[in-house]
Amino acid sequence: MLIDAVKGIKAEKALEIGCGCGLISLVLSRNCTEVFAIDICKQACVNTLENLKSNNVNRIIHIVNGDLTTAFRKGSRFDLIASNPPYLPVENSVEEDVSWAAGENNSLSKRLLEEVFPHLSENGIMLLVQSSLSDLSSLKRFVEEKGFTIEEVSIKEFFFEKIIVFKISKPSLV
Numbered sequence: 001m002l003i004d005a006v007k008g009i010k011a012e013k014a015l016e017i018g019c020g021c022g023l024i025s026l027v028l029s030r031n032c033t034e035v036f037a038i039d040i041c042k043q044a045c046v047n048t049l050e051n052l053k054s055n056n057v058n059r060i061i062h063i064v065n066g067d068l069t070t071a072f073r074k075g076s077r078f079d080l081i082a083s084n085p086p087y088l089p090v091e092n093s094v095e096e097d098v099s100w101a102a103g104e105n106n107s108l109s110k111r112l113l114e115e116v117f118p119h120l121s122e123n124g125i126m127l128l129v130q131s132s133l134s135d136l137s138s139l140k141r142f143v144e145e146k147g148f149t150i151e152e153v154s155i156k157e158f159f160f161e162k163i164i165v166f167k168i169s170k171p172s173l174v
Contacts, residue, residue: 001154002084003027005127005165011079015119017068017112018085022048022061029057032080038064038071069115077121084129085112109134110142113168117146125169127153132162143168 002024006014010031016024019037025048028035037048045065052061064071085108109130116126130136143150147170154165 001156001163001165002082002127002129005154005167006080006082007031009080009125013078013121014080014082015069015078017081017083017116018044019048019063020044020084022051022063024082024084025061026052026055026057028080028082029060033060035061036064036072036078037061038066038068040065040067068112069119072119074118076119077124078119079121079124081116081120081124081126082128083112083116083126085109109139113143113146117148120170122170125167128166128168130164130166132164133160136164147171 006024006027008031011028012033013036014025014028014032014034015036015038016022016028017038019025019039021044022037025035025037029052037045039045039048042065045063048061048063052063069076109128113126113128120126130139140150148168149171150166150168152164153167156163
């Protein structure tokens with residue numbers, strides 16, 4: 001879903017948060033001048049590098065091992081930020097894997113957004129994947145309280161949940 005959402009977007013600077021194997025960054029590299037792929041997991045960064053090398057596109061993608069946006073300077077801005085973060089409403093623990101546990105009240109997504117907002121360029125957008133199992137009304141309210149708009153751009157229904165791609169941006173002045 002996130003691949004389809006980013007496919008046609010052109011941007012100067014793009015950022016994928018939680019790059020995993022780098023597939024989204026690979027797609028972003030087709031239409032973006034400069035792409036940054038970040039993941040907290042070192043092995044995910046290695047996987048991304050290998051995937052990009054095998055597709056001959058490692059020349060414009062910078063791979064960063066770090067947590068969310070903490071590796072970037074305060075004034076760094078991106079025209080497009082894409083993320084498919086852990087979104088299931090459970091706390092990270094010994095029993096629950098950090099790769100899918102997002103906290104009971106969407107705490108990971110809210111922390112992600114809190115860090116992302118200062119890094120969005122004036123006309124920048126963020127594409128964020130979430131689950132209907134989490135508290136989406138709280139997430140939407142959080143985004144709007146920060147002065148951003150949020151809209152659903154893609155939805156896939158499964159028998160137990162919906163997966164949604166949200167587009168988050170600053171309100172247009174038109």
